[in-house]
Amino acid sequence: MTYQQLKAEEQQYVMNTYGRFPIALDHGQGATLWDVEGKKYIDLTSGIGVCSVGYNNEALVDAIAAQAHKLMHVSNLFLTAPMVQTAKTLVQATGMAKVFFANSGAESNEGAIKLARKYSFDKYGKGRSKIVTLKNSFHGRTVTTLNATGQEKFHNYFFPFTEGFDYAEAGNLADVQAKAGDDACAIMMELIQGEGGVLPLDKDFVQAVEAFCRERDLLLIIDEVQTGIGRTGTLFCFQQYGIRPDVVTTAKGIAGGLPMGAVIAAQSCCDVLGPGTHATTFGGTPTCCAAANAVLDIVNRPEFLRSVAEKGEYLKKGLAALHSDKIQGVRGQGLMLGVIVDPDARGALVNECLEKGVLVLTAGANAIRLLPPLTITYEEMDEALAILKTVF
Ligand SMILES: *Cc1c(COP(=O)(O)O)cnc(C)c1O
Numbered sequence: 001m002t003y004q005q006l007k008a009e010e011q012q013y014v015m016n017t018y019g020r021f022p023i024a025l026d027h028g029q030g031a032t033l034w035d036v037e038g039k040k041y042i043d044l045t046s047g048i049g050v051c052s053v054g055y056n057n058e059a060l061v062d063a064i065a066a067q068a069h070k071l072m073h074v075s076n077l078f079l080t081a082p083m084v085q086t087a088k089t090l091v092q093a094t095g096m097a098k099v100f101f102a103n104s105g106a107e108s109n110e111g112a113i114k115l116a117r118k119y120s121f122d123k124y125g126k127g128r129s130k131i132v133t134l135k136n137s138f139h140g141r142t143v144t145t146l147n148a149t150g151q152e153k154f155h156n157y158f159f160p161f162t163e164g165f166d167y168a169e170a171g172n173l174a175d176v177q178a179k180a181g182d183d184a185c186a187i188m189m190e191l192i193q194g195e196g197g198v199l200p201l202d203k204d205f206v207q208a209v210e211a212f213c214r215e216r217d218l219l220l221i222i223d224e225v226q227t228g229i230g231r232t233g234t235l236f237c238f239q240q241y242g243i244r245p246d247v248v249t250t251a252k253g254i255a256g257g258l259p260m261g262a263v264i265a266a267q268s269c270c271d272v273l274g275p276g277t278h279a280t281t282f283g284g285t286p287t288c289c290a291a292a293n294a295v296l297d298i299v300n301r302p303e304f305l306r307s308v309a310e311k312g313e314y315l316k317k318g319l320a321a322l323h324s325d326k327i328q329g330v331r332g333q334g335l336m337l338g339v340i341v342d343p344d345a346r347g348a349l350v351n352e353c354l355e356k357g358v359l360v361l362t363a364g365a366n367a368i369r370l371l372p373p374l375t376i377t378y379e380e381m382d383e384a385l386a387i388l389k390t391v392f
Pocket of ligand 1: 138
């Protein structure tokens with residue numbers, strides 16, 4: 001089918017919830033994609049940070065196929081080896097204690113929110129349920145995580161939202177303390193705000209928030225749904241901030257393209273969610289865990305993580321070398337970059353990139369967001385930069 005034929009049927013049969021780019025993708029290899037008409041693109045989106053080891057990655061595809069042949073799903077009423085292995089790898093790589101598996105970022109954050117509220121309830125009883133998040137944050141699209149998200153535009157239509165969230169200004173410790181008041185149980189934040197515009201938090205601020213959490217026995221929840229699994233040049237971004245979170249959530253890139261999320265808890269709170277308090281049918285299903293194990297085998301190595309940081313620097317330098325007055329700056333870390341442009345020009349720039357064969361994302365008001373597969377090659381980056389040169 002051509003794009004036009006697919007588009008016509010999509011409009012007839014699919015809910016109109018997404019502003020999609022005007023192409024239909026067919027297949028991919030590495031960081032390169034082809035649409036149904038055979039046009040080629042260098043992909044700087046990786047399915048919004050999901051296809052962390054690229055398209056048609058042999059080790060990943062083989063691991064999924066082998067596990068699907070063996071045992072696709074059994075529910076959490078039974079134990080499987082791939083699930084235990086994924087948990088063990090995540091715990092050993094983070095110095096944290098135990099893992100709960102979910103199926104998406106929002107669901108992982110829901111798990112973290114439940115964990116924080118029960119931690120406080122078990123210790124202090126009712127009345128300490130508030131979770132402070134940051135302005136400009138993004139934590140998901142469920143009725144709870146929409147309200148955890150510190151952006152007004154997400155607090156519409158679906159009333160009543162889950163209560164118990166307040167929003168502090170990023171970088172402002174006094175505001176965090178004021179918003180926490182005396183009825184909070186946790187502070188939840190992204191270290192580089194992704195959807196909000198690729199906005200890195202200041203290290204001193206993050207360490208001060210950690211100290212405040214310790215002083216008041218609040219759980220420090222770090223949302224690494226986007227920053228996790230090697231994206232910023234360390235397995236998790238918190239490892240660059242010199243902090244020890246109580247809870248880390250992750251999802252997007254963990255299974256390289258299959259839906260999966262995880263709530264990783266430190267010793268402080270890893271036994272809060274006991275039997276019957278939290279569950280999900282698909283969580284930790286062996287096929288997704290086999291995929292995660294293949295992804296982690298590739299990503300969780302010092303030389304691979306170093307290569308992500310180096311590629312990020314290469315892209316930053318390449319963008320600076322364009323000497324374009326349309327680029328006002330580049331923010332971010334590793335292969336999570338925001339190219340700052342004039343908000344009024346952004347739409348046209350993104351469309352021109354697409355027409356010329358580079359796929360990019362947007363974030364916040366003024367960022368063009370780049371989240372390429374972590375395995376992108378220097379040839380692919382050069383090809384993308386050559387096209388970006390003609391656009392910028
Ligand atoms: C994408 C994202 C989410 C939501 O993840 P879903 O898998 O879409 O539910 C939550 N937090 C952050 C930081 C994200 O980037």
